[in-house]
Amino acid sequence: MTTSTAAGVHKLALDVRFGDCDPAGIVYFPRFFDFFHQAMETWFPAHLGFGYDEFVRVRKLGFPAVHTEADFERPSRFGDRIEIHLRVIRLGRSSIEFAYEVHGQDGRRVTGRSVCVVMNLDERSPEHGAAVAIPAELRERIEAFGVGPEV
Numbered sequence: 252m253t254t255s256t257a258a259g260v261h262k263l264a265l266d267v268r269f270g271d272c273d274p275a276g277i278v279y280f281p282r283f284f285d286f287f288h289q290a291m292e293t294w295f296p297a298h299l300g301f302g303y304d305e306f307v308r309v310r311k312l313g314f315p316a317v318h319t320e321a322d323f324e325r326p327s328r329f330g331d332r333i334e335i336h337l338r339v340i341r342l343g344r345s346s347i348e349f350a351y352e353v354h355g356q357d358g359r360r361v362t363g364r365s366v367c368v369v370m371n372l373d374e375r376s377p378e379h380g381a382a383v384a385i386p387a388e389l390r391e392r393i394e395a396f397g398v399g400p401e402v
C-alpha cells in the first residue's frame with residue numbers, strides 16, 4: 252500500500268512477512284535495504300509522474316546504489332505494520348541521496364541513507380554503463396517534491 256502525505260516525504264506502509272524474519276523472529280537486517288528500495292520504487296509513480304519500470308525499461312536508465320547505511324534502534328517482527336518514510340536530502344549531477352526512517356507502533360525503529368546514481372543502460376549509447384546527469388524533467392519533479400534535510 253502506498254500513501255503520500257506531507258510535502259517532501261513519501262510513505263510506504265508494509266506488513267512484515269514471515270520470510271522477512273530470522274530464526275529469532277526479528278526482521279533480518281538486509282531486508283531493510285529492500286524495504287528502502289521498495290519505497291524508492293513507489294516514490295516514482297507517486298511523485299515523479301511515471302513508474303520505476305518505465306524509468307528502467309523504456310527510458311533505459313539504471314539507478315544503482317553506490318552507498319547505503321542503516322542504524323537499527325528497535326526490532327520489527329512478523330505481522331508488524333511498518334511505514335517507510337523516504338526523503339531526498341541531496342541532488343548531485345548524477346547522484347541522489349535519500350534518507351529513510353522506518354516507523355512502527357512504538358515509534359522510529361530504523362534510520363538509513365542511500366546514494367543512487369542515474370546510469371545509462373542503453374547498450375547502443377557510448378555512455379552505456381556510466382553515470383549520466385539527472386534528466387532535467389526528472390530533476391524538476393524531484394525539486395518540486397522537495398529536497399533537503401528538514402521536512
Ligand SMILES: CC(C)(COP(=O)(O)OP(=O)(O)OC[C@H]1O[C@@H](n2cnc3c(N)ncnc32)[C@H](O)[C@@H]1OP(=O)(O)O)[C@@H](O)C(=O)NCCC(=O)NCCSC(=O)c1cc(O)c2ccccc2c1O
Binds near residue numbers: 307
Ligand atoms: C554507478 C557507476 C556506474 C558509476 O560509476 P561512474 O564512474 O560512471 O561515476 P562516478 O564514479 O563519477 O560517480 C557518479 C556519482 O556517484 C557519486 N558516488 C560514487 N560513489 C559514491 C559513494 N560511494 N558514495 C556517495 N556518492 C558516490 C559521485 O560523487 C558522483 O556524484 P555526482 O552527483 O557528482 O554525479 C559505478 O559506480 C558502479 O557501477 N558501481 C556499482 C553499483 C552497484 O553494483 N551497486 C550495488 C547495488 S545494485 C542496485 O542497487 C541497483 C538497483 C536498481 O534499482 C537498478 C535498476 C536498474 C539497473 C541497475 C540497478 C541496480 O544495479
